[in-house]
Every structure is written in structure tokens, then in C-alpha cells.
Amino acid sequence: MYSITGTGQEKFFELLRNSLVHVENVTPTGDIGLMFIDHLPKEVVCDLLEMKLKKIQVMLHTYSLIPDHGKGSGVNLSFRHRIALLKCDHDWLEQTILELRNQ
DSSP states (O other): OOOOOHHHHHHHHHHHHHHHHOOOOOOOHHHHHHTTGGGSOHHHHHHHHHHHHHHHHHHHHHHHTSOOOOTTOHHHHHHHHHHHHHHHHHHHHHHHHHHHHTO
């Protein structure tokens, strides 16, 4: 049978603490395309962004079906965070599509 050593436990808590304070500074893959949207007709860009918006709506619906994982569960926090990020993307895309269409 395996068990965690004292050193392993210390390392686990060190990694856990580092993970909780870490701020990611990454460019989402879709943002690269945004940087070059001027190379496509505006209508095509809007259609593509609407397709992305629909995918986000599907993901939000799927995540809404995930059952609660119990009181005090970090799993719940993780899913709530993901939902919040998706809602932010959703709202931003709706506004951006509207702005592009009205230009």
C-alpha cells in the first residue's frame, strides 16, 4: 500500500498554495484571430463570432447541469469560476457583435 510521506505532504501544500496565488497571463487562442479581423469582411467576422457565441451558450448550459459536489467543495468553486468566465466571454461577444454590426 502507498502512502504520502511527510516530505510529499509538504510539497503538496507548497504546490497548492502556489497554485492558488498564481495569476495566468495567457492570450486566449481566439484573441489571436481578433487581432487580424480587419482582413475579413465585417459580416463574415460577425457570423463567425455568433457561431462562437452559440458554442459558449452550449457550454454554459452543459455546465449548468453539473450537480453540486457538496458543501465546502473546491470542485464547486472551480466550476463556478469557469461559468463566470464563460458568462463574461458571452457578454463581451454579444456587445462586440452589436458594435461591429453598427459600424
